[in-house]
Amino acid sequence: MSDALSWTIDLPDPSPYPMCSKLSLPQYGLHNEISTFAGARFDWKETAEEHVFKVDLPGLKKEEVKVELEEGSVLKISGERKREKAEKTDTWRLSERSSGSFLRRFNLPENTKADGVKAAMENGVLTVSVPKEEVKKPEVKSIEISG
16 A cells, blocks of 8 residues: 555444454454445345345456455455555645455355356446355155054
């Protein structure tokens, strides 16, 4: 990061779902996750066929975003918006656009197919689709009682 003034903000996960991780909360065993790019807001929707994650990332290119699957059950989405370089002759009058890094991890339920994850970015919105697989119910076999 540059020598310019930078800031960090810790945001709790607004989701009522316990599967979502928190930002920058070491007591939950996370690695100092940073969110200086506080504009990265996520949605997680579950349909009958898949889990769909969406995040608004205006101004970011797909090359500046990373989507990873850790150990087959943790979806990790991260990225960085670099601060615009100023020329020595430039005079900034106002600078409100966020810059910095973001990182979010989501613990996926057991019914997900790790090999079918897809990601697409369109008009500054990243969409990650994680297909679901049918959870096999344990087979129950009746045993006849003799006697």
